[in-house]
Amino acid sequence: MSQHPDLATWRARAASLAFQTQAVIGGRGVDAASGQTFDNINPGNGQLLCRVAAGDAADIDAAVASARAAFDKGSWSRMPPAKRK
Numbered sequence: 001m002s003q004h005p006d007l008a009t010w011r012a013r014a015a016s017l018a019f020q021t022q023a024v025i026g027g028r029g030v031d032a033a034s035g036q037t038f039d040n041i042n043p044g045n046g047q048l049l050c051r052v053a054a055g056d057a058a059d060i061d062a063a064v065a066s067a068r069a070a071f072d073k074g075s076w077s078r079m080p081p082a083k084r085k
Helices: 007-015 057-073
Strands: 023-025 028-030 037-041 048-053
Touching: 023 057
Parallel strands: none
Antiparallel strands: 023 028, 037 048
């Protein structure tokens, strides 16, 4: 039977988490084009976890253009399905 980490271990793990707060477009983290963010709240205690990029139409357009370019280049579209996972 495996042992479960104690509460102090879980708290240490939680404290070491780094949240991704940017949108990922073209394989890199980017701020929202507008600079806007929204609050990500911990539902367990109501505390602010982080502020996340609030993407809008400009960010969607950039993401779609990046995805189309990657598809057309073939680096993703010709990749075997097992590697795409």
